[in-house]
Amino acid sequence: MTTQQKTISLIKQRQPRQVLSGALYTDPDVYREDLAQIWHKEWIFAGHTFELEKAGQFITLQVGDFPVVIVRGTDGEIRAFHNVCPHRGSKLCNSSSGKSAKLVCPYHKWTFSLEGKLQFAGNMGNEFDPQSHGLKQVHAAIVETYIYVCVAETAPDFEGFRKALTPFVSPHNLADCKVAFESTIVEKGNWKLVFENNRECYHCEGNHPELLNSFVENLSVAGVADDSDPELSAFWDRCETAGLPSQMVMSDNGQYRITRIPLSANASSYTMDGKPAVNGRLDKSGVENIGALLYFNYPSTWNHFLGDHALSFRVLPLGPGETMVTTKWLVHKDAVEGVDYDLTRLTEVWIATNDQDRRLVEGTHAGVSSPAYQAGNYSAVAENGPSQFDDWYCNTMKSRIAD
Ligand code: 3BY
Ligand code: FES
Ligand code: FE
Numbered sequence: 001m002t003t004q005q006k007t008i009s010l011i012k013q014r015q016p017r018q019v020l021s022g023a024l025y026t027d028p029d030v031y032r033e034d035l036a037q038i039w040h041k042e043w044i045f046a047g048h049t050f051e052l053e054k055a056g057q058f059i060t061l062q063v064g065d066f067p068v069v070i071v072r073g074t075d076g077e078i079r080a081f082h083n084v085c086p087h088r089g090s091k092l093c094n095s096s097s098g099k100s101a102k103l104v105c106p107y108h109k110w111t112f113s114l115e116g117k118l119q120f121a122g123n124m125g126n127e128f129d130p131q132s133h134g135l136k137q138v139h140a141a142i143v144e145t146y147i148y149v150c151v152a153e154t155a156p157d158f159e160g161f162r163k164a165l166t167p168f169v170s171p172h173n174l175a176d177c178k179v180a181f182e183s184t185i186v187e188k189g190n191w192k193l194v195f196e197n198n199r200e201c202y203h204c205e206g207n208h209p210e211l212l213n214s215f216v217e218n219l220s221v222a223g224v225a226d227d228s229d230p231e232l233s234a235f236w237d238r239c240e241t242a243g244l245p246s247q248m249v250m251s252d253n254g255q256y257r258i259t260r261i262p263l264s265a266n267a268s269s270y271t272m273d274g275k276p277a278v279n280g281r282l283d284k285s286g287v288e289n290i291g292a293l294l295y296f297n298y299p300s301t302w303n304h305f306l307g308d309h310a311l312s313f314r315v316l317p318l319g320p321g322e323t324m325v326t327t328k329w330l331v332h333k334d335a336v337e338g339v340d341y342d343l344t345r346l347t348e349v350w351i352a353t354n355d356q357d358r359r360l361v362e363g364t365h366a367g368v369s370s371p372a373y374q375a376g377n378y379s380a381v382a383e384n385g386p387s388q389f390d391d392w393y394c395n396t397m398k399s400r401i402a403d
Contacts, residue, residue: 003029008401011394017387019375022368025190031320034191035064037400038299038393043141043148043158045301045314046070048328050145050177051097052078056114059097062316066151068138069093071103073114080138080149081116087133103135144169145177146301146312161256161297167245168258168293172282172305177330180309180337181347184326187358189365191299191317192393194325197361198302198313199385207356210349214267214274215292217382235262235291242285246293254392256297263291269306270349276308277346278331279339283307298392309341311350321365327354 001009007030010023024030040063047059047070058071060083067083069092083092090107093100102119103112111120116135121128139155141148143162150156187194197203201217208215218232236246239260246260267274268289282305283290293305304311310330317323329347337343367373378387 003032004401007033007397011397014394017378019378020192020390021375022373025193025365025368026320028320037397039064039317041152042156042299043150045297046147046149048145049078049142049147051179054099056101057099058093060093063149063151064317067091068149068151070140070147070149071114078140078142078147079116080140081135082138085110086135145174160251164249164251165258165295168295169305171244171285172293172310174310174330176333177310178333179328180331180341181329181343182326183351183354184324185354185358186318187323187325187361188321189323189361190321191315191323193361193364194315194323195298195389196386197357199389200383202379202382203360207360208353210272210352211270213272214263214270216264218261236260239287239290242287244283244285244290254388256295258295260293261291269308271345272348278308278335278341280332280335281307282310282332298389309346325354
């Protein structure tokens with residue numbers, strides 16, 4: 001049986017609302033197919049434009065098998081390249097971010113312009129044509145400071161997502177932001193467990209005391225709310241009247257969802273007391289309590305936009321049982337640490353929450369690795385989110401692997 005046949009037969013065994021079987025989380029062949037059919041084909045969130053403010057600033061990331069570098073050119077354009085030297089294949093940039101006038105390969109010092117052209121290659125003889133040895137470009141697309149990359153030869157449509165997201169995020173003025181703090185953790189669990197965990201708050205009551213100072217579970221989080229909840233409708237109306245699109249939007253295939261949710265009664269931010277962490281506001285709506293605008297885009301990101309700051313989360317798979325989660329706390333670029341915000345106060349809730357989620361994911365990965373694990377069923381009340389994620393995953397894999 002090929003890895004494709006094995007993967008698709010496991011996927012086809014899944015019943016509606018059933019949790020995935022153990023092999024779908026742990027089998028290295030399934031992981032290979034997850035990379036081939038999803039991570040190597042989809043648009044993946046890489047970072048924010050304001051992390052690459054000046055020419056020569058770069059960030060790197062690993063998209064499955066593909067090392068990628070993203071750099072701002074001297075012409076101001078942001079480009080993504082395969083982070084692989086066309087000489088003998090060395091990785092070009094090894095740090096996760098930096099600034100450099102040229103991209104110089106550490107091995108034999110081939111030197112590339114910020115636009116990817118080979119400008120120097122010593123001792124290559126007269127026949128050698130530098131023009132045909134430039135860096136290989138990777139698709140890049142930007143929406144509201146979010147840089148997405150796609151390592152496939154042909155990238156899927158980005159415009160539908162761009163059109164959906166832009167009106168929601170644009171009032172939050174992310175272009176005026178900076179990264180106040182960034183954390184990267186490695187969770188010893190499959191990437192699908194990380195996203196399933198993110199898609200429900202059934203576990204919040206028992207695990208996230210800090211987050212629950214402000215977060216309240218809401219059906220629209222799961223992407224199943226109709227507008228029959230009068231409190232939610234009133235909240236959406238209030239925000240939309242003030243120029244903040246809020247009512248839930250979900251893509252037809254379930255890959256992305258955008259919605260605004262109210263926070264608990266006296267909270268407007270993810271802090272221990274629920275009060276803002278940052279002086280000043282990102283939005284200009286004038287509405288005091290705008291709750292949290294949430295967006296996820298499978299397979300690589302979920303996000304929260306509050307009145308005073310925003311949070312982006314990036315998920316990258318490192319192996320069948322290892323996933324990297326990078327969190328960025330975004331504040332207005334003029335906000336001064338220690339004056340306009342206290343870094344501990346800004347970050348403590350989600351640092352604690354991420355660590356709690358890491359432990360849940362790791363415990364679940366260990367459990368689903370047991371030969372005794374049998375796939376259970378999601379709650380019809382509290383677990384629509386992870387069930388929706390699994391539907392998207394299974395449907396996407398089915399549509400790409402012929403049987
Ligand atoms: O528990 C979590 O990871 C988060 C909280 C906000 C959305 N999600 C349910
Ligand atoms: Fe990059 Fe040789 S591998 S210069
Ligand atoms: Fe959680």
